[in-house]
Amino acid sequence: MAKSFLKWAGGKTRYARLLESLSPPKWSGKFVEPFMGSAALFFQVEPDRAVLADSNEELVICFQEVRDHPHEVMGLLDEIPNEKEHYEMVRSTDPATLQPLHRAARVIYLNKTGFRGLWRVNRQGRFNVPYGAYERPYYNRDAFLMASKVLQGAKLRCGDYRECLRSARKGDWVYLDPPYVPTGAWGDFTRYTAGQFLGSDHEELATQVRSLDARGVHFLLTNSDTPFARDLYSGFGMGILETRRDIDLRSRHRKSTDLVVSNYLGSAEIKNSISRAS
Numbered sequence: 001m002a003k004s005f006l007k008w009a010g011g012k013t014r015y016a017r018l019l020e021s022l023s024p025p026k027w028s029g030k031f032v033e034p035f036m037g038s039a040a041l042f043f044q045v046e047p048d049r050a051v052l053a054d055s056n057e058e059l060v061i062c063f064q065e066v067r068d069h070p071h072e073v074m075g076l077l078d079e080i081p082n083e084k085e086h087y088e089m090v091r092s093t094d095p096a097t098l099q100p101l102h103r104a105a106r107v108i109y110l111n112k113t114g115f116r117g118l119w120r121v122n123r124q125g126r127f128n129v130p131y132g133a134y135e136r137p138y139y140n141r142d143a144f145l146m147a148s149k150v151l152q153g154a155k156l157r158c159g160d161y162r163e164c165l166r167s168a169r170k171g172d173w174v175y176l177d178p179p180y181v182p183t184g185a186w187g188d189f190t191r192y193t194a195g196q197f198l199g200s201d202h203e204e205l206a207t208q209v210r211s212l213d214a215r216g217v218h219f220l221l222t223n224s225d226t227p228f229a230r231d232l233y234s235g236f237g238m239g240i241l242e243t244r245r246d247i248d249l250r251s252r253h254r255k256s257t258d259l260v261v262s263n264y265l266g267s268a269e270i271k272n273s274i275s276r277a278s
């Protein structure tokens with residue numbers, strides 16, 4: 001089975017099977033994931049046709065290179081030492097000065113050796129995570145090649161989620177996992193890119209989601225369970241999912257509750273599916 005080759009803040013690897021159990025009953029179109037991050041659900045579903053997007057350019061280039069040149073990316077990773085000084089040199093390199101293959105290897109290297117696998121940038125967009133001192137391989141060869149194979153049917157887009165949503169047609173399945181509405185907890189994390197995803201962005205997202213619904217597109221959305229998020233999606237099926245934030249700045253085991261929203265499952269169906277799959 002395929003699995004993402006990255007660890008990502010808010011990544012859904014742990015819940016991918018559960019989310020897959022919430023897929024539309026009759027689904028014949030393509031899979032669309034406009035906030036792909038590590039694309040955990042995509043790898044779980046292994047769709048023949050998909051559109052994946054993210055506003056993080058480094059991430060999208062990395063996925064493109066893993067799809068198109070997996071052996072070359074692994075070859076470059078094999079050459080990079082897991083040492084603090086080298087990490088800091090790679091971290092301070094401007095990725096725009098590198099060839100795409102080297103940019104891809106840099107993303108995976110920083111992800112596997114940086115503190116808790118966090119991808120965090122400052123306001124200028126510079127990666128600023130400290131060295132993690134982990135002794136682990138950068139990749140698993142079989143899993144990496146499997147991920148590359150599953151990506152063959154995926155179009156990868158760098159940009160705002162709205163652009164990606166334009167490609168969604170009736171019968172497609174769209175999974176939306178935006179940066180979370182902050183809950184005020186220590187685990188809140190939104191700085192994936194130099195820009196921020198603010199309250200007004202969530203309002204705009206809810207408008208976009210209602211337009212998907214009107215076009216007959218199936219959607220599943222996850223967010224933090226807050227009154228604001230519930231209000232934005234009122235009228236759709238909703239359920240809650242007990243989660244553990246994998247990358248929490250203060251605690252590894254802090255519990256949280258996610259809201260799951262859908263236009264093709266009612267609230268009772270979401271609740272039943274989650275309790276069956278948990």
Ligand SMILES: C[S@@+](CC[C@H](N)C(=O)[O-])C[C@H]1O[C@@H](n2cnc3c(N)ncnc32)[C@H](O)[C@@H]1O
Pocket residue numbers: 008009010011012013034035036037038039040041053054055056159160161162177178179180192193197
């Ligand atoms: C919660 S993470 C998604 C995690 C993903 N489901 C996974 O399994 O790893 C949210 C992602 O949205 C991306 N993002 C933030 N603002 C965006 C925007 N306006 N358009 C597209 N992607 C955006 C971030 O770069 C981040 O990778």
